Amino acid sequence: MNPILSVQDLRVVFAGFQALKGIDLEVGKREIVTIIGPNGAGKSTLLDAIVGKSPVASGHIYYRGKEITNKSRYEVARMGIGRKFQNPNVYNELTVFENILLALKGAHGVVAAIRAKLTRVKKARIEAILERIGLLEKAYTKVSSLSHGQKQWVEIGMVLAQDPTVVLLDEPTAGMTSDETHLTGEIIKSIAEDRSVIVIEHDMEFVKQIAQRLVVLHQGEKLIEGSVQEVQNNAKVIEVYLGRERIDVAA
Protein backbone atom coordinates (compact mmCIF):
# COMPACT_ATOMS: atom_id res chain seq x y z
CA MET A 1 0.00 0.00 0.00
CA ASN A 2 1.14 3.52 -0.75
CA PRO A 3 -0.43 5.17 2.31
CA ILE A 4 -1.75 8.70 2.33
CA LEU A 5 -1.29 8.79 6.09
CA SER A 6 1.31 6.85 8.00
CA VAL A 7 1.72 6.81 11.79
CA GLN A 8 4.91 5.20 13.07
CA ASP A 9 5.69 4.14 16.64
CA LEU A 10 3.67 7.05 18.00
CA ARG A 11 3.88 7.88 21.68
CA VAL A 12 1.86 10.49 23.53
CA VAL A 13 2.58 11.15 27.19
CA PHE A 14 0.45 13.31 29.50
CA ALA A 15 2.35 14.27 32.67
CA GLY A 16 4.12 10.91 32.86
CA PHE A 17 1.04 8.91 31.77
CA GLN A 18 1.53 7.09 28.45
CA ALA A 19 -1.73 7.53 26.53
CA LEU A 20 -0.23 6.05 23.34
CA LYS A 21 2.57 3.53 23.66
CA GLY A 22 3.97 3.18 20.16
CA ILE A 23 1.14 3.05 17.65
CA ASP A 24 1.59 2.18 13.96
CA LEU A 25 -1.18 2.91 11.50
CA GLU A 26 -1.41 3.25 7.74
CA VAL A 27 -4.34 4.63 5.82
CA GLY A 28 -4.66 4.19 2.07
CA LYS A 29 -6.34 6.42 -0.49
CA ARG A 30 -10.15 6.23 -0.34
CA GLU A 31 -9.95 3.78 2.53
CA ILE A 32 -12.19 3.72 5.62
CA VAL A 33 -10.30 2.75 8.77
CA THR A 34 -12.43 2.30 11.87
CA ILE A 35 -10.91 2.54 15.33
CA ILE A 36 -12.59 0.82 18.24
CA GLY A 37 -11.53 0.16 21.82
CA PRO A 38 -12.75 0.55 25.39
CA ASN A 39 -12.97 3.94 27.12
CA GLY A 40 -9.55 5.45 27.70
CA ALA A 41 -7.88 3.26 25.05
CA GLY A 42 -6.34 6.30 23.36
CA LYS A 43 -8.63 6.60 20.32
CA SER A 44 -9.27 10.35 20.56
CA THR A 45 -5.65 10.96 21.55
CA LEU A 46 -4.53 9.28 18.33
CA LEU A 47 -6.70 11.59 16.21
CA ASP A 48 -5.62 14.56 18.35
CA ALA A 49 -1.96 13.71 17.75
CA ILE A 50 -2.51 13.47 13.99
CA VAL A 51 -4.09 16.93 13.83
CA GLY A 52 -1.52 18.56 16.12
CA LYS A 53 -3.80 18.87 19.15
CA SER A 54 -1.93 16.41 21.42
CA PRO A 55 1.86 16.76 21.59
CA VAL A 56 3.76 13.76 20.24
CA ALA A 57 6.51 12.57 22.60
CA SER A 58 8.16 10.32 20.00
CA GLY A 59 7.42 8.62 16.71
CA HIS A 60 6.39 10.06 13.36
CA ILE A 61 3.32 11.01 11.37
CA TYR A 62 3.58 11.35 7.60
CA TYR A 63 0.92 12.75 5.32
CA ARG A 64 1.49 12.21 1.59
CA GLY A 65 5.10 11.38 2.45
CA LYS A 66 5.70 14.65 4.33
CA GLU A 67 6.37 14.64 8.06
CA ILE A 68 3.59 16.45 9.95
CA THR A 69 4.52 15.35 13.48
CA ASN A 70 3.75 18.16 15.96
CA LYS A 71 2.77 20.63 13.23
CA SER A 72 0.19 23.20 14.27
CA ARG A 73 -3.52 22.39 13.97
CA TYR A 74 -3.88 25.17 11.43
CA GLU A 75 -1.10 23.79 9.26
CA VAL A 76 -2.37 20.21 9.38
CA ALA A 77 -5.87 21.38 8.41
CA ARG A 78 -4.48 23.51 5.60
CA MET A 79 -2.51 20.55 4.25
CA GLY A 80 -5.70 18.50 3.91
CA ILE A 81 -6.61 16.66 7.11
CA GLY A 82 -10.08 17.57 8.42
CA ARG A 83 -11.31 16.63 11.89
CA LYS A 84 -14.81 16.47 13.31
CA PHE A 85 -15.01 16.36 17.08
CA GLN A 86 -17.63 14.57 19.21
CA ASN A 87 -19.92 17.52 19.87
CA PRO A 88 -21.50 19.49 17.05
CA ASN A 89 -19.90 22.89 16.77
CA VAL A 90 -22.32 24.68 14.48
CA TYR A 91 -23.87 28.14 14.23
CA ASN A 92 -27.42 27.49 15.46
CA GLU A 93 -28.85 30.84 14.38
CA LEU A 94 -27.67 30.50 10.79
CA THR A 95 -29.12 28.29 8.08
CA VAL A 96 -27.61 25.00 7.02
CA PHE A 97 -26.43 26.64 3.79
CA GLU A 98 -24.79 29.53 5.68
CA ASN A 99 -22.97 27.14 7.99
CA ILE A 100 -21.40 25.36 5.02
CA LEU A 101 -20.65 28.69 3.34
CA LEU A 102 -18.77 29.84 6.44
CA ALA A 103 -16.68 26.70 6.48
CA LEU A 104 -15.69 26.90 2.80
CA LYS A 105 -12.00 27.04 2.18
CA GLY A 106 -11.03 30.67 1.96
CA ALA A 107 -13.97 32.08 3.96
CA HIS A 108 -12.77 34.77 6.39
CA GLY A 109 -15.12 35.53 9.26
CA VAL A 110 -18.89 35.31 9.60
CA VAL A 111 -19.88 38.73 8.28
CA ALA A 112 -17.42 38.76 5.40
CA ALA A 113 -18.38 35.27 4.31
CA ILE A 114 -22.10 36.01 4.31
CA ARG A 115 -21.75 39.43 2.64
CA ALA A 116 -19.33 38.24 -0.03
CA LYS A 117 -20.93 37.70 -3.39
CA LEU A 118 -22.07 34.13 -3.71
CA THR A 119 -20.60 32.92 -6.97
CA ARG A 120 -22.32 30.23 -8.96
CA VAL A 121 -19.34 27.96 -8.38
CA LYS A 122 -19.51 28.40 -4.60
CA LYS A 123 -23.27 27.80 -4.59
CA ALA A 124 -22.84 24.61 -6.62
CA ARG A 125 -20.10 23.40 -4.28
CA ILE A 126 -22.27 24.02 -1.22
CA GLU A 127 -25.21 22.25 -2.82
CA ALA A 128 -23.03 19.26 -3.71
CA ILE A 129 -21.96 19.02 -0.06
CA LEU A 130 -25.57 19.38 1.14
CA GLU A 131 -26.60 16.60 -1.18
CA ARG A 132 -23.83 14.39 0.14
CA ILE A 133 -24.89 14.94 3.77
CA GLY A 134 -28.57 14.50 2.87
CA LEU A 135 -29.61 18.05 3.79
CA LEU A 136 -30.23 19.72 0.44
CA GLU A 137 -33.91 20.11 1.28
CA LYS A 138 -33.00 21.74 4.59
CA ALA A 139 -30.57 24.23 3.00
CA TYR A 140 -32.51 27.30 4.16
CA THR A 141 -33.59 25.90 7.55
CA LYS A 142 -32.01 27.33 10.69
CA VAL A 143 -29.65 24.81 12.28
CA SER A 144 -31.36 25.36 15.67
CA SER A 145 -34.46 23.56 14.39
CA LEU A 146 -32.58 20.47 13.17
CA SER A 147 -32.37 17.18 15.08
CA HIS A 148 -29.16 16.29 16.89
CA GLY A 149 -28.27 13.86 14.11
CA GLN A 150 -28.84 16.44 11.39
CA LYS A 151 -26.58 18.87 13.28
CA GLN A 152 -23.84 16.23 13.23
CA TRP A 153 -24.25 16.00 9.45
CA VAL A 154 -23.97 19.79 9.14
CA GLU A 155 -20.68 19.54 10.93
CA ILE A 156 -19.51 16.76 8.63
CA GLY A 157 -20.49 19.10 5.78
CA MET A 158 -18.41 21.86 7.36
CA VAL A 159 -15.41 19.54 7.43
CA LEU A 160 -16.00 18.64 3.75
CA ALA A 161 -16.19 22.34 2.88
CA GLN A 162 -12.49 22.53 3.75
CA ASP A 163 -11.93 19.96 0.98
CA PRO A 164 -9.76 17.61 3.05
CA THR A 165 -8.13 14.53 1.58
CA VAL A 166 -8.30 12.71 4.91
CA VAL A 167 -11.39 13.06 7.13
CA LEU A 168 -11.20 12.15 10.82
CA LEU A 169 -14.51 11.52 12.59
CA ASP A 170 -14.75 11.03 16.34
CA GLU A 171 -17.92 9.07 17.22
CA PRO A 172 -20.04 10.61 14.47
CA THR A 173 -23.16 8.65 15.49
CA ALA A 174 -23.15 9.57 19.20
CA GLY A 175 -26.71 10.31 20.33
CA MET A 176 -28.26 9.42 16.96
CA THR A 177 -31.38 7.35 16.31
CA SER A 178 -30.80 4.05 14.52
CA ASP A 179 -32.11 5.52 11.23
CA GLU A 180 -29.75 8.48 11.54
CA THR A 181 -26.90 6.12 12.40
CA HIS A 182 -27.54 4.10 9.25
CA LEU A 183 -27.71 7.25 7.10
CA THR A 184 -24.43 8.42 8.63
CA GLY A 185 -22.86 5.15 7.49
CA GLU A 186 -24.05 5.82 3.94
CA ILE A 187 -22.67 9.40 4.12
CA ILE A 188 -19.29 8.08 5.25
CA LYS A 189 -19.19 5.50 2.45
CA SER A 190 -19.97 8.24 -0.04
CA ILE A 191 -17.21 10.47 1.41
CA ALA A 192 -14.78 7.57 0.97
CA GLU A 193 -15.48 7.50 -2.76
CA ASP A 194 -12.93 10.30 -3.09
CA ARG A 195 -11.30 10.72 0.35
CA SER A 196 -9.78 8.62 3.11
CA VAL A 197 -11.71 8.40 6.36
CA ILE A 198 -10.72 7.41 9.90
CA VAL A 199 -13.71 6.86 12.18
CA ILE A 200 -13.79 6.23 15.92
CA GLU A 201 -16.91 4.27 16.74
CA HIS A 202 -18.52 2.13 19.47
CA ASP A 203 -21.68 0.91 17.73
CA MET A 204 -20.80 -2.47 16.23
CA GLU A 205 -23.79 -2.55 13.86
CA PHE A 206 -22.53 0.71 12.41
CA VAL A 207 -18.95 -0.57 12.33
CA LYS A 208 -20.09 -3.57 10.30
CA GLN A 209 -21.92 -1.27 7.89
CA ILE A 210 -18.87 0.88 7.09
CA ALA A 211 -15.77 -1.01 8.11
CA GLN A 212 -13.18 -2.13 5.63
CA ARG A 213 -10.36 -2.37 8.15
CA LEU A 214 -10.71 -2.25 11.92
CA VAL A 215 -8.05 -1.21 14.39
CA VAL A 216 -8.56 -2.10 18.04
CA LEU A 217 -6.81 0.03 20.65
CA HIS A 218 -6.48 -0.97 24.29
CA GLN A 219 -4.59 0.93 27.00
CA GLY A 220 -2.59 2.92 24.47
CA GLU A 221 -1.58 -0.07 22.36
CA LYS A 222 -2.82 -1.62 19.15
CA LEU A 223 -4.38 -4.93 20.11
CA ILE A 224 -5.19 -6.15 16.62
CA GLU A 225 -5.96 -4.88 13.14
CA GLY A 226 -8.05 -6.70 10.54
CA SER A 227 -11.48 -7.31 9.07
CA VAL A 228 -14.61 -7.11 11.23
CA GLN A 229 -14.71 -10.89 11.32
CA GLU A 230 -11.05 -11.27 12.29
CA VAL A 231 -11.51 -8.76 15.08
CA GLN A 232 -14.74 -10.27 16.38
CA ASN A 233 -13.19 -13.73 16.55
CA ASN A 234 -9.99 -12.58 18.23
CA ALA A 235 -9.57 -13.98 21.73
CA LYS A 236 -7.75 -10.89 23.08
CA VAL A 237 -10.53 -8.62 21.83
CA ILE A 238 -13.22 -10.77 23.40
CA GLU A 239 -11.31 -10.73 26.70
CA VAL A 240 -10.88 -6.94 26.68
CA TYR A 241 -14.54 -6.32 25.98
CA LEU A 242 -15.94 -8.93 28.37
CA GLY A 243 -17.60 -7.27 31.30
CA ARG A 244 -17.18 -3.85 29.75
CA GLU A 245 -19.09 -2.98 26.62
CA ARG A 246 -20.59 -5.80 24.65
CA ILE A 247 -18.98 -6.38 21.30
CA ASP A 248 -21.63 -8.01 19.20
CA VAL A 249 -20.06 -11.28 18.16
CA ALA A 250 -23.09 -12.40 16.17
CA ALA A 251 -22.35 -12.43 12.45
Ligand SMILES: Nc1ncnc2c1ncn2[C@@H]1O[C@H](COP(=O)(O)OP(=O)(O)OP(=O)(O)O)[C@@H](O)[C@H]1O
Ligand atom coordinates in the same frame (compact mmCIF):
# COMPACT_ATOMS: atom_id res chain seq x y z
N1 LIG B 1 -5.20 16.21 27.86
C1 LIG B 1 -5.04 15.12 28.63
N2 LIG B 1 -4.36 15.18 29.79
C2 LIG B 1 -4.18 14.08 30.56
N3 LIG B 1 -4.65 12.85 30.25
C3 LIG B 1 -5.34 12.74 29.10
C4 LIG B 1 -5.58 13.86 28.24
N4 LIG B 1 -6.29 13.42 27.17
C5 LIG B 1 -6.51 12.10 27.37
N5 LIG B 1 -5.94 11.70 28.51
C6 LIG B 1 -5.94 10.33 29.05
O1 LIG B 1 -5.42 9.49 28.04
C7 LIG B 1 -6.14 8.25 28.00
C8 LIG B 1 -6.72 8.06 26.61
O2 LIG B 1 -7.78 8.99 26.43
P1 LIG B 1 -8.62 9.07 25.08
O3 LIG B 1 -9.61 10.18 25.26
O4 LIG B 1 -7.70 9.13 23.94
O5 LIG B 1 -9.36 7.68 25.12
P2 LIG B 1 -10.52 7.16 24.15
O6 LIG B 1 -10.11 5.81 23.70
O7 LIG B 1 -10.82 8.18 23.11
O8 LIG B 1 -11.72 7.01 25.17
P3 LIG B 1 -13.30 7.36 25.03
O9 LIG B 1 -13.88 6.20 24.30
O10 LIG B 1 -13.71 7.40 26.47
O11 LIG B 1 -13.40 8.66 24.32
C9 LIG B 1 -7.19 8.34 29.09
O12 LIG B 1 -6.69 7.68 30.24
C10 LIG B 1 -7.33 9.82 29.33
O13 LIG B 1 -7.71 10.08 30.66
